[in-house]
Amino acid sequence: MGITLPEALLLAFFLETLFYGVFLTLYWLTLVILLKKCGIQRVLFIPVATLLLCIATAHLIIDLVRALEAFIFSVYTIGANTYYSNLASPLELAKTALYITQPTIADAVLVWRCYVLNDRSLLVGILGCIVLLTNAVIGYYVVWSLSRAGMGSTVYSTVPGLISTFYILTMLISVICTSLISWRIYRHSKSDGPAAFLPVLIVVVESGILYATSVLALLLAFLTGSNGQYPAMDIGPPIVGIVFCLIILQVHFHIGNNAQPNSSPKSFSNLFGEQGEQNVGHGMEPTAMHITEDMGIIQFDVMRSQRFSGDDC
Template sequence: MGIPVDEAALLALFFEAFFYGIFLTLYLVTLFILLKKTGIQRQLLLPVASLLLCIATAHLIVDFVRALEAFIFKVDTSADIYYSNLASPLLVASTALSNIQTILADGVVVWRCYVLNNRSPFISIPGCIVLLVNVATGYYVSWSLAHSQSILMSNGVYECIVIFDTLTLLLCVASTFLNAWRIYRTRRFMPEGLGAFLPVFVVIIESGALYATNIFMLLITFFIQSNALYIMLDIVAPIVGITFCLIILQVHFNVGGNSPN
């Protein structure tokens, strides 16, 4: 038996708050590290990390307000009907924030892969194309929901959501593989033995696995039309921030050998 939509929404809010707490803690550690840096590491990474935190905070506030409206203020409407209304302005805002957060994360993924692979255009060009496609599809999804007057998904929105999440997953997996391969190539002839392979697994676990797993589960719940989709969707914002902070910590502690400037 599937989980009811109102219970799924409450669970989504709980897990979002939980992961937001982790993100906030990692952000404070990252902030402490970046304030000691100079150059691009401070000028670029610090504003991006702060922007990710602001978006995740706004997303959490929007979802909290939605929960208040569904269970307290909208007494004449059941929570199931409230959360099923895809044309709700707050849902549109929540979706737009998730899309912006995901696109920012994809940009960071492309940048990190680009730097680690000697600033190769063969890395940056396909990555930028994927980013542009995701910007277009994410905008279309938000625009369609904002102009929808029903609880039904508009034409083309389903396909755009699939394209958006699939490209994000492929980008994450591909960049993680390329980073791991790059590190393996630079470490395989070093005298550390098996210890030379440790950074590969660190990159996979820290920079890719958490984010990729979240997007993969989001796609699965979307395909099977499970209400667990609400959980996977709402935790995207803090998960993105967590992944970004882990990448910065990886660079700071020189995991993988090359630290971008």
């Protein structure tokens, strides 16, 4: 027996709350790290992470209000099933618009990272922007179509083709951009030493797989007509934020704490389009390599085995 609509949305609210708690924790850890960074990391990534958190928070608040309406305030008038079946409800439209906005923002950062890492290729940038904008237009058109849906309508009778297209394009953006970034890292690892680049490759692939898998689960649930699509959809906003923060945190803690002392600053700077920095003084200290996300990509800042002075900024 399939799960009913009220049961699916109640489960969705529980899972969304759980994943939101994970996202909130990772956000504060990421914020502490980014506040110690300079330049584009503070200018871009802090606002993006904060915006993703605000969208996830608004999405969760809307689901809380809807749950209260369905199971408490309107339970004896229209019932939970009828309440949730109203696709044109303002709160339903608002949460759907937020769901579309969240991955659009994250995918925009991913496309930009891919563009920068691939030597600022216009082909990559233009094609990525076209696909991204097309997906956003499709998503917001779906919201407009839902606003005109009458009572008794379902998501399967309201532009189901466009809904499937949105999920597929979202997944393809993640897979293709992750593949291009991974290929770029792999290419340089062959000449500059795989040991140094392998951790970065693992971080990129793991994050891309997590994001793409969540969208794939949602797509399969939708295509099979299962109400399980609602839990998969409602965990989407916090999942997007979790993936965004995980890249920064894994690079900072996992890779940075396992740096190789013989890494070449030249190879890293060549790969990521930045100049390596050397701070020269007197005396010797152990080498430290910090890997951070800079210019939308993972930049390596290798500090040589000399004593250095001054702040990071």
